[in-house]
Amino acid sequence: MKRKSIIFLVLALAVGLFSGCSNGSDSKSADSKSDKVVVKIGAAAVPHAEILNHIKPALAKEGIDLQVVVLDSEDELNPALQEKQIDANYFQHVPYLESVAKEKGYNFAVAGKVHVEPIGFYSDKIKSKDELKEGAKIAIPNNPSNEYRALALLEAEKLIKLKSGISNYNATPSDIADNPKNLEFVEVDAAQLPRVLPDVDGSIINTNLVLEAKMDPNKALFREGSNSPYANVIVVRKGDENKKEIKAIVAKLNSEDVKNFIKSKYGVAVVPAF
Template sequence: MKKKSVISLILVLAVGLFSGCGSSSDSKSTSSEGGKSKSVTVKIGAAAVPHAEILNHVKPALAKEGINLDVVVLDDEDQLNPALQEKQIDANYFQHLPYLESVAKEKGYDFAVAGKVHVEPIGFYSNKIKSKDELKSGSKIAIPNNPSNEYRALKLLETQGLIKLKSGIANYSATPSDIAENPKNLQFAEVDAAQLPRVLPDVDGSIINTNLVLEAKLDPNKALFREDSKSPYANLIVVRKGDENKKEIKAIVKALNSEDVKNFIKKKYGVAVVPAF
Protein backbone atom coordinates (compact mmCIF):
# COMPACT_ATOMS: atom_id res chain seq x y z
CA MET A 1 0.00 0.00 0.00
CA LYS A 2 1.25 3.46 -0.91
CA LYS A 3 2.24 5.91 1.81
CA LYS A 4 -0.44 8.41 0.67
CA SER A 5 -3.11 5.74 0.81
CA VAL A 6 -2.05 4.71 4.33
CA ILE A 7 -2.29 8.29 5.57
CA SER A 8 -5.74 8.65 3.98
CA LEU A 9 -6.92 5.44 5.64
CA ILE A 10 -5.67 6.60 9.07
CA LEU A 11 -7.50 9.90 8.67
CA VAL A 12 -10.74 8.14 7.71
CA LEU A 13 -10.54 5.81 10.72
CA ALA A 14 -9.78 8.69 13.10
CA VAL A 15 -12.72 10.73 11.83
CA GLY A 16 -14.99 7.71 12.15
CA LEU A 17 -13.80 7.02 15.70
CA PHE A 18 -14.36 10.57 16.93
CA SER A 19 -17.64 10.77 15.07
CA GLY A 20 -18.85 7.59 16.78
CA CYS A 21 -17.95 8.89 20.25
CA GLY A 22 -19.80 12.11 19.61
CA SER A 23 -22.89 10.26 18.40
CA SER A 24 -23.02 8.05 21.51
CA SER A 25 -22.69 11.00 23.89
CA ASP A 26 -25.42 12.99 22.14
CA SER A 27 -27.78 10.01 22.24
CA LYS A 28 -27.27 9.51 25.97
CA SER A 29 -27.76 13.19 26.68
CA THR A 30 -30.95 13.34 24.60
CA SER A 31 -32.36 10.32 26.37
CA SER A 32 -31.67 11.90 29.74
CA GLU A 33 -33.04 15.27 28.68
CA GLY A 34 -36.12 13.56 27.28
CA GLY A 35 -36.84 12.21 30.76
CA LYS A 36 -37.04 8.58 29.63
CA SER A 37 -34.05 7.38 31.64
CA LYS A 38 -34.09 10.10 34.29
CA SER A 39 -35.20 9.10 37.80
CA VAL A 40 -35.70 10.98 41.04
CA THR A 41 -35.07 9.69 44.56
CA VAL A 42 -37.54 10.63 47.29
CA LYS A 43 -36.50 9.85 50.85
CA ILE A 44 -39.42 9.24 53.22
CA GLY A 45 -39.02 8.72 56.96
CA ALA A 46 -41.59 6.36 58.40
CA ALA A 47 -42.69 4.34 61.39
CA ALA A 48 -41.78 0.67 60.99
CA VAL A 49 -45.30 -0.78 61.07
CA PRO A 50 -47.46 -0.39 59.06
CA HIS A 51 -46.10 2.76 57.43
CA ALA A 52 -42.79 1.45 56.07
CA GLU A 53 -44.46 -1.78 54.97
CA ILE A 54 -47.07 0.15 52.98
CA LEU A 55 -44.40 2.34 51.41
CA ASN A 56 -42.30 -0.65 50.44
CA HIS A 57 -45.38 -2.20 48.83
CA VAL A 58 -45.68 0.69 46.36
CA LYS A 59 -41.95 0.95 45.59
CA PRO A 60 -42.05 -1.29 42.46
CA ALA A 61 -44.95 0.64 40.92
CA LEU A 62 -43.27 3.98 41.59
CA ALA A 63 -39.98 2.72 40.17
CA LYS A 64 -41.76 2.21 36.84
CA GLU A 65 -42.62 5.91 36.93
CA GLY A 66 -39.00 6.87 37.55
CA ILE A 67 -39.40 7.45 41.27
CA ASN A 68 -36.91 5.72 43.54
CA LEU A 69 -38.57 5.55 46.96
CA ASP A 70 -36.01 5.45 49.77
CA VAL A 71 -37.80 4.40 52.98
CA VAL A 72 -36.01 5.41 56.18
CA VAL A 73 -37.08 3.96 59.55
CA LEU A 74 -35.79 5.70 62.66
CA ASP A 75 -35.75 4.05 66.08
CA ASP A 76 -37.04 7.26 67.60
CA GLU A 77 -40.13 8.45 65.69
CA ASP A 78 -39.90 11.82 67.46
CA GLN A 79 -36.92 12.55 65.21
CA LEU A 80 -38.92 12.27 61.98
CA ASN A 81 -40.21 15.83 62.10
CA PRO A 82 -36.79 17.35 62.94
CA ALA A 83 -35.32 15.27 60.11
CA LEU A 84 -37.88 16.73 57.71
CA GLN A 85 -37.26 20.24 58.99
CA GLU A 86 -33.49 19.82 58.51
CA LYS A 87 -33.97 18.40 54.99
CA GLN A 88 -32.49 15.02 55.87
CA ILE A 89 -35.63 13.49 54.36
CA ASP A 90 -38.16 14.75 51.78
CA ALA A 91 -41.31 13.64 53.58
CA ASN A 92 -42.49 11.63 56.54
CA TYR A 93 -45.31 9.22 57.18
CA PHE A 94 -46.07 8.40 60.81
CA GLN A 95 -48.35 11.05 62.30
CA HIS A 96 -51.96 12.24 62.34
CA LEU A 97 -53.17 15.82 62.07
CA PRO A 98 -53.79 16.54 65.79
CA TYR A 99 -50.24 15.44 66.61
CA LEU A 100 -48.79 17.41 63.70
CA GLU A 101 -50.64 20.56 64.74
CA SER A 102 -49.50 20.26 68.34
CA VAL A 103 -45.80 19.80 67.55
CA ALA A 104 -45.81 22.33 64.70
CA LYS A 105 -47.13 24.96 67.07
CA GLU A 106 -44.55 24.06 69.69
CA LYS A 107 -41.55 23.76 67.35
CA GLY A 108 -42.50 26.23 64.65
CA TYR A 109 -42.52 23.70 61.80
CA ASP A 110 -43.74 25.00 58.44
CA PHE A 111 -45.10 21.75 57.05
CA ALA A 112 -47.94 20.79 54.73
CA VAL A 113 -50.09 17.68 54.39
CA ALA A 114 -49.68 16.05 50.98
CA GLY A 115 -52.25 13.31 51.57
CA LYS A 116 -53.79 10.90 54.04
CA VAL A 117 -53.41 7.14 53.85
CA HIS A 118 -54.81 5.16 56.77
CA VAL A 119 -56.29 5.16 60.25
CA GLU A 120 -54.98 2.93 63.00
CA PRO A 121 -57.99 2.73 65.31
CA ILE A 122 -56.69 3.11 68.85
CA GLY A 123 -58.09 0.35 71.05
CA PHE A 124 -58.60 -0.80 74.63
CA TYR A 125 -56.76 -4.02 75.55
CA SER A 126 -56.78 -6.06 78.73
CA ASN A 127 -55.31 -9.27 80.08
CA LYS A 128 -57.71 -9.25 83.02
CA ILE A 129 -61.20 -8.58 81.72
CA LYS A 130 -63.26 -9.64 78.70
CA SER A 131 -65.69 -6.73 78.57
CA LYS A 132 -65.76 -3.06 79.55
CA ASP A 133 -68.68 -3.94 81.85
CA GLU A 134 -66.20 -5.87 84.02
CA LEU A 135 -64.31 -2.69 84.91
CA LYS A 136 -64.73 -2.19 88.65
CA SER A 137 -64.60 0.95 90.76
CA GLY A 138 -61.00 2.14 90.95
CA SER A 139 -59.79 0.08 87.97
CA LYS A 140 -56.43 1.28 86.67
CA ILE A 141 -56.10 2.19 83.00
CA ALA A 142 -52.89 3.06 81.18
CA ILE A 143 -53.09 5.77 78.52
CA PRO A 144 -50.47 7.44 76.28
CA ASN A 145 -48.88 10.52 77.80
CA ASN A 146 -48.34 12.63 74.67
CA PRO A 147 -50.99 15.37 74.36
CA SER A 148 -52.88 14.40 71.18
CA ASN A 149 -53.01 10.67 71.89
CA GLU A 150 -53.92 11.26 75.53
CA TYR A 151 -56.96 13.23 74.43
CA ARG A 152 -57.70 10.53 71.88
CA ALA A 153 -57.64 7.81 74.56
CA LEU A 154 -59.87 9.80 76.91
CA LYS A 155 -62.26 10.56 74.06
CA LEU A 156 -62.51 6.85 73.31
CA LEU A 157 -63.47 6.17 76.92
CA GLU A 158 -66.04 8.94 76.69
CA THR A 159 -67.65 7.42 73.59
CA GLN A 160 -67.96 4.17 75.54
CA GLY A 161 -69.80 5.96 78.34
CA LEU A 162 -67.07 5.35 80.92
CA ILE A 163 -66.17 9.01 81.54
CA LYS A 164 -67.26 12.47 80.45
CA LEU A 165 -64.82 15.23 79.56
CA LYS A 166 -65.26 18.91 80.36
CA SER A 167 -66.97 20.88 77.61
CA GLY A 168 -65.03 23.37 75.51
CA ILE A 169 -61.80 21.38 75.21
CA ALA A 170 -59.89 22.60 72.14
CA ASN A 171 -56.82 21.60 70.18
CA TYR A 172 -57.24 17.89 70.84
CA SER A 173 -55.60 18.30 74.23
CA ALA A 174 -56.81 16.81 77.50
CA THR A 175 -55.50 15.01 80.57
CA PRO A 176 -57.28 13.12 83.37
CA SER A 177 -57.68 16.47 85.12
CA ASP A 178 -60.13 17.42 82.34
CA ILE A 179 -62.54 14.63 83.26
CA ALA A 180 -65.85 16.06 84.48
CA GLU A 181 -67.57 12.76 85.32
CA ASN A 182 -65.95 9.46 86.31
CA PRO A 183 -68.68 7.22 87.77
CA LYS A 184 -66.38 4.21 88.21
CA ASN A 185 -63.59 6.31 89.72
CA LEU A 186 -61.19 4.97 87.11
CA GLN A 187 -57.52 5.56 87.88
CA PHE A 188 -55.15 6.57 85.10
CA ALA A 189 -51.47 5.83 84.51
CA GLU A 190 -49.97 8.21 81.96
CA VAL A 191 -47.32 6.17 80.17
CA ASP A 192 -44.95 6.69 77.25
CA ALA A 193 -46.86 5.31 74.26
CA ALA A 194 -44.15 2.78 73.33
CA GLN A 195 -44.36 1.25 76.83
CA LEU A 196 -48.12 0.66 76.82
CA PRO A 197 -47.95 -2.97 75.60
CA ARG A 198 -45.36 -3.75 78.30
CA VAL A 199 -47.42 -2.40 81.19
CA LEU A 200 -50.53 -4.30 80.09
CA PRO A 201 -50.04 -7.07 82.72
CA ASP A 202 -49.81 -4.47 85.50
CA VAL A 203 -53.07 -2.64 84.82
CA ASP A 204 -56.72 -3.50 84.26
CA GLY A 205 -56.59 -2.16 80.75
CA SER A 206 -54.45 -0.14 78.37
CA ILE A 207 -55.38 2.06 75.43
CA ILE A 208 -52.75 1.38 72.77
CA ASN A 209 -52.00 2.77 69.32
CA THR A 210 -52.40 0.05 66.71
CA ASN A 211 -48.91 0.41 65.24
CA LEU A 212 -47.54 -0.40 68.71
CA VAL A 213 -49.94 -3.33 68.99
CA LEU A 214 -48.59 -4.72 65.73
CA GLU A 215 -44.95 -4.11 66.69
CA ALA A 216 -45.54 -5.89 70.02
CA LYS A 217 -47.15 -8.77 68.09
CA LEU A 218 -50.40 -8.47 70.03
CA ASP A 219 -53.63 -9.54 68.36
CA PRO A 220 -55.54 -6.38 67.31
CA ASN A 221 -58.73 -8.44 67.18
CA LYS A 222 -58.57 -8.74 70.96
CA ALA A 223 -59.31 -5.07 71.55
CA LEU A 224 -62.42 -4.84 73.76
CA PHE A 225 -63.38 -1.70 71.89
CA ARG A 226 -61.74 0.67 69.42
CA GLU A 227 -62.28 3.79 67.35
CA ASP A 228 -64.46 3.46 64.27
CA SER A 229 -63.58 4.38 60.67
CA LYS A 230 -64.77 7.97 61.23
CA SER A 231 -61.75 8.72 63.40
CA PRO A 232 -60.08 12.06 62.56
CA TYR A 233 -56.68 10.49 63.23
CA ALA A 234 -55.71 9.51 59.69
CA ASN A 235 -51.97 9.01 59.20
CA LEU A 236 -50.50 11.51 56.76
CA ILE A 237 -47.79 12.10 54.20
CA VAL A 238 -46.18 15.31 55.47
CA VAL A 239 -43.74 17.52 53.57
CA ARG A 240 -42.17 20.95 53.88
CA LYS A 241 -44.63 23.62 52.77
CA GLY A 242 -44.55 24.03 49.00
CA ASP A 243 -43.31 20.50 48.31
CA GLU A 244 -46.86 19.11 48.33
CA ASN A 245 -47.17 20.37 44.72
CA LYS A 246 -44.12 18.51 43.45
CA LYS A 247 -44.88 16.00 40.73
CA GLU A 248 -43.13 13.11 42.50
CA ILE A 249 -44.92 13.77 45.81
CA LYS A 250 -48.29 13.79 44.07
CA ALA A 251 -47.38 10.53 42.33
CA ILE A 252 -46.48 8.91 45.67
CA VAL A 253 -49.78 9.98 47.25
CA LYS A 254 -51.67 8.72 44.20
CA ALA A 255 -49.96 5.33 44.51
CA LEU A 256 -50.73 5.17 48.24
CA ASN A 257 -54.38 6.00 47.58
CA SER A 258 -54.85 3.26 44.99
CA GLU A 259 -57.18 0.27 45.06
CA ASP A 260 -54.08 -1.92 45.17
CA VAL A 261 -52.98 -0.36 48.46
CA LYS A 262 -56.52 -0.49 49.85
CA ASN A 263 -56.62 -4.23 49.19
CA PHE A 264 -53.10 -4.70 50.58
CA ILE A 265 -54.04 -2.94 53.83
CA LYS A 266 -57.25 -4.89 54.29
CA LYS A 267 -55.61 -8.23 53.57
CA LYS A 268 -52.47 -7.69 55.66
CA TYR A 269 -53.82 -5.83 58.69
CA GLY A 270 -57.54 -6.59 58.95
CA VAL A 271 -59.21 -4.48 61.65
CA ALA A 272 -55.91 -3.03 62.82
CA VAL A 273 -55.52 -0.61 59.92
CA VAL A 274 -58.31 1.08 57.98
CA PRO A 275 -57.81 2.87 54.61
CA ALA A 276 -58.59 6.57 54.94
CA PHE A 277 -59.24 7.21 51.25
Protein backbone atom coordinates in the same frame (compact mmCIF):
# COMPACT_ATOMS: atom_id res chain seq x y z
CA MET B 1 5.37 -1.98 5.27
CA LYS B 2 3.70 1.28 4.26
CA ARG B 3 0.56 -0.63 3.35
CA LYS B 4 0.51 -2.35 6.77
CA SER B 5 0.82 1.01 8.51
CA ILE B 6 -2.16 2.36 6.60
CA ILE B 7 -4.26 -0.71 7.52
CA PHE B 8 -3.25 -0.34 11.21
CA LEU B 9 -4.20 3.35 11.15
CA VAL B 10 -7.62 2.59 9.66
CA LEU B 11 -8.25 -0.09 12.29
CA ALA B 12 -7.19 2.27 15.07
CA LEU B 13 -9.56 4.95 13.81
CA ALA B 14 -12.41 2.46 13.61
CA VAL B 15 -11.80 1.26 17.17
CA GLY B 16 -11.69 4.85 18.39
CA LEU B 17 -14.91 5.67 16.57
CA PHE B 18 -16.65 2.60 18.02
CA SER B 19 -15.36 3.43 21.49
CA GLY B 20 -16.66 6.97 21.13
CA CYS B 21 -20.11 5.69 20.17
CA SER B 22 -20.09 3.30 23.10
CA ASN B 23 -19.19 6.09 25.56
CA GLY B 24 -21.96 8.24 24.17
CA SER B 25 -24.47 5.46 24.71
CA ASP B 26 -23.34 4.95 28.30
CA SER B 27 -23.59 8.67 28.95
CA LYS B 28 -27.13 8.75 27.62
CA SER B 29 -28.04 5.79 29.80
CA ALA B 30 -26.61 7.55 32.85
CA ASP B 31 -28.48 10.70 31.92
CA SER B 32 -31.73 8.77 31.61
CA LYS B 33 -31.19 7.35 35.09
CA SER B 34 -30.54 10.82 36.46
CA ASP B 35 -33.96 11.87 35.14
CA LYS B 36 -35.51 9.95 38.05
CA VAL B 37 -36.72 12.18 40.86
CA VAL B 38 -35.57 10.97 44.28
CA VAL B 39 -38.12 11.46 47.07
CA LYS B 40 -37.18 10.51 50.64
CA ILE B 41 -40.09 9.85 52.99
CA GLY B 42 -39.51 9.19 56.68
CA ALA B 43 -42.00 6.73 58.09
CA ALA B 44 -42.98 4.61 61.06
CA ALA B 45 -41.97 0.99 60.47
CA VAL B 46 -45.49 -0.48 60.56
CA PRO B 47 -47.72 -0.03 58.65
CA HIS B 48 -46.44 3.19 57.08
CA ALA B 49 -43.13 1.97 55.64
CA GLU B 50 -44.77 -1.24 54.43
CA ILE B 51 -47.46 0.71 52.57
CA LEU B 52 -44.85 3.00 51.00
CA ASN B 53 -42.70 0.06 49.92
CA HIS B 54 -45.78 -1.47 48.29
CA ILE B 55 -46.11 1.50 45.89
CA LYS B 56 -42.38 1.81 45.07
CA PRO B 57 -42.47 -0.31 41.87
CA ALA B 58 -45.42 1.63 40.43
CA LEU B 59 -43.72 4.96 41.19
CA ALA B 60 -40.47 3.78 39.61
CA LYS B 61 -42.35 3.37 36.32
CA GLU B 62 -43.29 7.05 36.57
CA GLY B 63 -39.67 8.13 37.12
CA ILE B 64 -39.92 8.52 40.90
CA ASP B 65 -37.29 6.85 43.06
CA LEU B 66 -39.09 6.56 46.41
CA GLN B 67 -36.69 6.04 49.29
CA VAL B 68 -38.32 5.00 52.57
CA VAL B 69 -36.45 6.13 55.69
CA VAL B 70 -37.20 4.51 59.07
CA LEU B 71 -35.47 6.27 61.96
CA ASP B 72 -34.78 4.93 65.46
CA SER B 73 -37.53 7.10 66.94
CA GLU B 74 -40.66 8.57 65.40
CA ASP B 75 -39.90 11.75 67.38
CA GLU B 76 -37.04 12.37 64.93
CA LEU B 77 -39.27 12.47 61.84
CA ASN B 78 -40.58 16.03 62.16
CA PRO B 79 -37.13 17.51 62.95
CA ALA B 80 -35.72 15.56 59.98
CA LEU B 81 -38.36 17.12 57.72
CA GLN B 82 -37.68 20.58 59.13
CA GLU B 83 -33.93 20.17 58.53
CA LYS B 84 -34.52 18.91 54.94
CA GLN B 85 -33.01 15.49 55.61
CA ILE B 86 -36.19 14.02 54.13
CA ASP B 87 -38.80 15.38 51.70
CA ALA B 88 -41.90 14.21 53.59
CA ASN B 89 -42.96 12.09 56.51
CA TYR B 90 -45.77 9.63 57.11
CA PHE B 91 -46.42 8.61 60.70
CA GLN B 92 -48.75 11.16 62.34
CA HIS B 93 -52.32 12.40 62.38
CA VAL B 94 -53.44 16.04 62.15
CA PRO B 95 -54.21 16.62 65.86
CA TYR B 96 -50.69 15.45 66.76
CA LEU B 97 -49.15 17.54 63.96
CA GLU B 98 -51.02 20.63 65.11
CA SER B 99 -49.89 20.19 68.71
CA VAL B 100 -46.18 19.78 67.89
CA ALA B 101 -46.18 22.40 65.10
CA LYS B 102 -47.44 25.01 67.53
CA GLU B 103 -44.82 24.04 70.09
CA LYS B 104 -41.86 23.73 67.67
CA GLY B 105 -42.83 26.34 65.08
CA TYR B 106 -42.97 23.90 62.15
CA ASN B 107 -44.27 25.32 58.88
CA PHE B 108 -45.65 22.10 57.43
CA ALA B 109 -48.57 21.18 55.19
CA VAL B 110 -50.67 18.03 54.78
CA ALA B 111 -50.36 16.60 51.27
CA GLY B 112 -52.94 13.86 51.73
CA LYS B 113 -54.48 11.40 54.19
CA VAL B 114 -54.01 7.67 53.87
CA HIS B 115 -55.29 5.53 56.72
CA VAL B 116 -56.69 5.36 60.24
CA GLU B 117 -55.24 3.08 62.88
CA PRO B 118 -58.17 2.74 65.30
CA ILE B 119 -56.76 3.10 68.80
CA GLY B 120 -57.95 0.25 71.01
CA PHE B 121 -58.28 -0.99 74.59
CA TYR B 122 -56.29 -4.15 75.39
CA SER B 123 -56.07 -6.24 78.53
CA ASP B 124 -54.38 -9.41 79.74
CA LYS B 125 -56.65 -9.59 82.78
CA ILE B 126 -60.25 -9.06 81.66
CA LYS B 127 -62.41 -10.15 78.74
CA SER B 128 -64.84 -7.20 78.60
CA LYS B 129 -65.05 -3.61 79.83
CA ASP B 130 -67.81 -4.66 82.25
CA GLU B 131 -65.19 -6.60 84.23
CA LEU B 132 -63.26 -3.42 85.08
CA LYS B 133 -63.24 -3.16 88.86
CA GLU B 134 -63.33 -0.12 91.11
CA GLY B 135 -59.95 1.63 90.99
CA ALA B 136 -58.68 -0.37 88.00
CA LYS B 137 -55.40 0.89 86.53
CA ILE B 138 -55.55 2.04 82.91
CA ALA B 139 -52.40 2.94 80.96
CA ILE B 140 -52.80 5.73 78.39
CA PRO B 141 -50.32 7.50 76.06
CA ASN B 142 -48.71 10.60 77.57
CA ASN B 143 -48.43 12.79 74.45
CA PRO B 144 -51.19 15.44 74.37
CA SER B 145 -53.20 14.51 71.29
CA ASN B 146 -53.17 10.74 71.85
CA GLU B 147 -53.93 11.21 75.54
CA TYR B 148 -57.10 13.08 74.62
CA ARG B 149 -57.85 10.43 72.03
CA ALA B 150 -57.60 7.67 74.66
CA LEU B 151 -59.82 9.56 77.10
CA ALA B 152 -62.34 10.31 74.35
CA LEU B 153 -62.52 6.58 73.59
CA LEU B 154 -63.23 5.83 77.26
CA GLU B 155 -65.90 8.53 77.22
CA ALA B 156 -67.50 6.99 74.14
CA GLU B 157 -67.66 3.70 76.07
CA LYS B 158 -69.35 5.55 78.98
CA LEU B 159 -66.55 4.71 81.41
CA ILE B 160 -65.75 8.39 82.10
CA LYS B 161 -67.09 11.82 81.18
CA LEU B 162 -64.82 14.70 80.14
CA LYS B 163 -65.38 18.35 80.98
CA SER B 164 -67.42 20.19 78.36
CA GLY B 165 -65.78 22.69 76.04
CA ILE B 166 -62.64 20.71 75.16
CA SER B 167 -62.08 21.56 71.51
CA ASN B 168 -58.33 21.49 70.86
CA TYR B 169 -57.73 17.72 71.09
CA ASN B 170 -55.80 18.19 74.35
CA ALA B 171 -56.91 16.67 77.62
CA THR B 172 -55.40 14.88 80.63
CA PRO B 173 -56.99 12.91 83.47
CA SER B 174 -57.43 16.26 85.27
CA ASP B 175 -60.06 17.09 82.62
CA ILE B 176 -62.29 14.19 83.67
CA ALA B 177 -65.57 15.46 85.11
CA ASP B 178 -67.05 12.09 86.08
CA ASN B 179 -65.25 8.81 86.83
CA PRO B 180 -67.86 6.37 88.25
CA LYS B 181 -65.40 3.49 88.77
CA ASN B 182 -62.60 5.72 90.06
CA LEU B 183 -60.31 4.42 87.36
CA GLU B 184 -56.64 5.18 87.99
CA PHE B 185 -54.75 6.46 84.95
CA VAL B 186 -51.08 5.71 84.33
CA GLU B 187 -49.55 8.06 81.75
CA VAL B 188 -46.90 6.20 79.75
CA ASP B 189 -44.73 6.91 76.72
CA ALA B 190 -46.77 5.54 73.80
CA ALA B 191 -44.05 3.13 72.65
CA GLN B 192 -44.00 1.50 76.12
CA LEU B 193 -47.74 0.79 76.32
CA PRO B 194 -47.54 -2.83 75.06
CA ARG B 195 -44.76 -3.54 77.59
CA VAL B 196 -46.67 -2.26 80.62
CA LEU B 197 -49.81 -4.23 79.74
CA PRO B 198 -49.05 -7.04 82.26
CA ASP B 199 -48.75 -4.45 85.06
CA VAL B 200 -52.13 -2.75 84.56
CA ASP B 201 -55.75 -3.78 84.13
CA GLY B 202 -55.90 -2.36 80.63
CA SER B 203 -54.01 -0.22 78.18
CA ILE B 204 -55.12 1.99 75.30
CA ILE B 205 -52.61 1.42 72.51
CA ASN B 206 -52.07 2.86 69.04
CA THR B 207 -52.46 0.16 66.40
CA ASN B 208 -49.05 0.67 64.80
CA LEU B 209 -47.52 -0.14 68.20
CA VAL B 210 -49.80 -3.17 68.52
CA LEU B 211 -48.54 -4.45 65.17
CA GLU B 212 -44.89 -3.74 65.99
CA ALA B 213 -45.28 -5.63 69.27
CA LYS B 214 -46.71 -8.63 67.34
CA MET B 215 -49.97 -8.37 69.29
CA ASP B 216 -53.28 -9.45 67.75
CA PRO B 217 -55.34 -6.31 66.99
CA ASN B 218 -58.48 -8.46 67.02
CA LYS B 219 -58.04 -8.83 70.79
CA ALA B 220 -58.97 -5.21 71.48
CA LEU B 221 -61.96 -5.17 73.84
CA PHE B 222 -63.15 -2.01 72.08
CA ARG B 223 -61.72 0.45 69.57
CA GLU B 224 -62.45 3.64 67.65
CA GLY B 225 -64.90 3.59 64.79
CA SER B 226 -64.00 4.24 61.15
CA ASN B 227 -65.15 7.85 61.48
CA SER B 228 -62.13 8.74 63.62
CA PRO B 229 -60.58 12.16 62.87
CA TYR B 230 -57.13 10.65 63.42
CA ALA B 231 -56.22 9.75 59.84
CA ASN B 232 -52.48 9.32 59.27
CA VAL B 233 -51.23 11.82 56.71
CA ILE B 234 -48.37 12.63 54.35
CA VAL B 235 -46.69 15.78 55.69
CA VAL B 236 -44.35 18.06 53.73
CA ARG B 237 -42.76 21.49 54.14
CA LYS B 238 -45.31 24.16 53.23
CA GLY B 239 -45.34 24.72 49.46
CA ASP B 240 -44.07 21.24 48.59
CA GLU B 241 -47.59 19.80 48.62
CA ASN B 242 -47.97 21.15 45.06
CA LYS B 243 -44.90 19.38 43.68
CA LYS B 244 -45.67 16.97 40.87
CA GLU B 245 -43.86 14.04 42.51
CA ILE B 246 -45.62 14.55 45.86
CA LYS B 247 -49.01 14.60 44.15
CA ALA B 248 -48.09 11.43 42.26
CA ILE B 249 -47.16 9.66 45.52
CA VAL B 250 -50.40 10.71 47.21
CA ALA B 251 -52.39 9.54 44.17
CA LYS B 252 -50.77 6.11 44.41
CA LEU B 253 -51.42 5.97 48.17
CA ASN B 254 -55.09 6.79 47.55
CA SER B 255 -55.50 4.15 44.86
CA GLU B 256 -57.77 1.11 44.83
CA ASP B 257 -54.64 -1.04 44.82
CA VAL B 258 -53.47 0.38 48.16
CA LYS B 259 -56.98 0.13 49.61
CA ASN B 260 -57.00 -3.60 48.81
CA PHE B 261 -53.44 -4.01 50.13
CA ILE B 262 -54.36 -2.40 53.46
CA LYS B 263 -57.53 -4.45 53.87
CA SER B 264 -55.89 -7.78 53.02
CA LYS B 265 -52.71 -7.24 55.06
CA TYR B 266 -54.00 -5.52 58.20
CA GLY B 267 -57.69 -6.35 58.55
CA VAL B 268 -59.33 -4.41 61.39
CA ALA B 269 -56.01 -2.91 62.51
CA VAL B 270 -55.76 -0.39 59.68
CA VAL B 271 -58.64 1.29 57.86
CA PRO B 272 -58.26 3.23 54.55
CA ALA B 273 -59.14 6.90 55.01
CA PHE B 274 -59.93 7.67 51.38
